[in-house]
Amino acid sequence: MSLKKAQAKTAQKWIRDKAKNPNCPKCDRNEWTIGDLVKSPSYEKGGLLFGGDVGFPLLVVKCDNCGYVEQWAADAIGIG
Numbered sequence: 519m520s521l522k523k524a525q526a527k528t529a530q531k532w533i534r535d536k537a538k539n540p541n542c543p544k545c546d547r548n549e550w551t552i553g554d555l556v557k558s559p560s561y562e563k564g565g566l567l568f569g570g571d572v573g574f575p576l577l578v579v580k581c582d583n584c585g586y587v588e589q590w591a592a593d594a595i596g597i598g
C-alpha cells in the first residue's frame with residue numbers, strides 16, 4: 519500500500535527522531551526513500567500465512583545509493 523503524503527512525513531520525522539545513526543549500515547550514506555507499507559507473513563505449522571489477521575504492517579525504506587532495504591513496524595510509527 520502506498521503511503522499518503524502525511525503518512526510519509528510522519529514516517530520521515532519518526533525515523534529521524536528514533537535513528538541514532540541515520541546513515542545506511544552498508545554504504546554509510548544518508549539518502550533514503552520512504553517506500554510502501556507491506557505486511558509480513560506469519561510462520562505457522564510449517565507454512566507461511568499471508569493476509570488476514572496474521573503478521574503486522576511494515577514500512578519499507580530504501581537506500582538510494584546502494585539499494586539496501588530496511589523495515590520499520592508501521593504501528594510503532596503510528597501509520598499502520
Ligand SMILES: [Zn+2]
Pocket residue numbers: 542543544545546547581582583584585586
Ligand atoms: Zn546504502
